[in-house]
Amino acid sequence: MDQNFECYINRIIREKYSETGQIGLNALLNSLPKEQEQIFKDILLLIRQGKLDTIFKKWEGEQVFFRINPSNKEKEKNINQDIRDCLVAVRLSTLLLHIKDIPRFLRLTGSHFSEVVLLQFLEKSKASFDDLHFLCCYLDSFFSGEIPYSLMDLGLEPEKILTVLNKVYQNKFVPQQQGLITMTLEKGSITLEALPSERLVKLLRNDLIEVIQPEKRNSKGLYWELQHHSITEVPLYYNRSETTFFELFCKLIVAPQKTNQSLTLLLHGLPGTGKTEFVYQAAKICQVEIMQMNFSEIHSKWVGETEKNIAKIFDAYSKKRIKSKSPVILLINEADGLMSRRVEVSTSNDVFHNQAQTKMLEELDCFEGILVATTNLKHHLDSAFFRRFLFSQEISMPDIQTRNRILDDSIKLGSLPARVKPLLQQLSWSPSQLRNIERKIRQFEFMDLFDPALIQWLFEQEGILSQGGNLGFSQKKV
DSSP states (O other), rough: OOOOHHHHHHHHHHHHHHTTTTHHHHHHHHTTOOOOOHHHHHHHHHHHHEEEEEEEEEESSSOEEEEEEEOOOOOOOOOOHHHHHHHHHHEEEEEEEOSSSHHHHHHHHTTTTTTTTTHHHHHHOOOOHHHHHHHHHHHHHTTTTTTOOOOOGOOOOHHHHHHHHHHHHHOOOOHHHTSSSSSETTTTTTEEOSSOOOOHHHHHHOOOOOOOOOOEEEEEEEEEEEEEGGOOOOOOOOOHHHHHHHHHHHHHTHHHHHHOEEEEEEEEEEEEESHHHHHHHHHHHTTTTEEEHHHHHHHSSTHHHHHHHHHHHHHHHHHHHOOSSOOOEEEEEETTTHHBOOOOOOSSHHHHHHHHHHHHHHHHHHHOOOOEESSSSSBBBBBHTTTSSEEEEEEEOOHHHHHHHHHHHHHTTTTTTTTHHHHHSSSOOOHHHHHHHHHHHHHHTTTTOOTTTHHHHHHHHHHSGGGGGOSSSSOOOO
């Protein structure tokens, strides 16, 4: 590096930018005759030495500014600082150079980041440089104390946003495929639903972990196979009794493998309380696979076909369970579709209906393994089915303590005015209703239409304020 480079930056800031003490990247480039690759290397070395601070700004024309660090103290060399410097280097190289792949970035930066496992992992995962750039933008916002909500919040150029969207739709987005972050697509925008995953935290700690090949829900026609590592980790919000039972269920999952005892569970409760997520998150924690029935393929208009399909599913489960080295969960979601009350026969359809219910009862009588059924309509189930379940657990609507926890953890509602939160605590609502409201808030923000008075209207749309509540905002028409 040219030894005068630091002095030059210091002088130009003092002469032209003394009010802010910062110089923008474009201004720096315009005043230097060097090649951009050399400028990048010089800047990176100053950053590594702790002599230059980098400030990324969003939507202000200039995206990055530099400031001389007045401290002469040498920056401590450790893996955490290597990662932070790496994030800056990736973002700078995107602005300065046309890098297409991670190997070239590693060559350009020499040995600076050769020990950063995150880069090694992404290179082994065959991630593109766009994947790395997006992940660095995400982590930079996270380390800065900001929780990014959407691609727009990360300050990415529109072309980069389109690139990421295209990769996500084609399931080629490596940070999502490898379980590093979770992305949820929404109409009109794309949002980040999660904080860094456990896998990403391990990488940031420089722990070596294996590259996985995430599988999407693998359709077998009559059922889907869902691998535990492809399940998105999400927080669960249950009351104390449900939380206690969830912890117990996770312990019981391994019992059939050890004792050859079967485990059958019926989860029931109002929509949106988290019954299906109960099963998914238990499977993820216990690292077991799920076989989930596909009702649209099971039901048939042909005589006897529905019963045959039910038999095929239980037979496939039995074979998978025997071959598998770990437990497998058979999930019957919306079980009232196959376990509803038998009816008096008046038409041929009634006969078909009763035959399907009888076949289900037969299969449950001789079932071995782990089976979980969920339903919003417990009262629609035939009483004969209740005796086939070893456990029955209601997933209730959140109580006031749980609602308080959900509001505290809510990205969008955690900063509500002090007078509003106690009112929301007193009303009855499910976690899924609140998630819907958060998604709508993001959508309005994306279109620059949101203001705090809109919250009451959103709660009214979800039917929450029909209980007679009022959040005290002025009515907002949309």
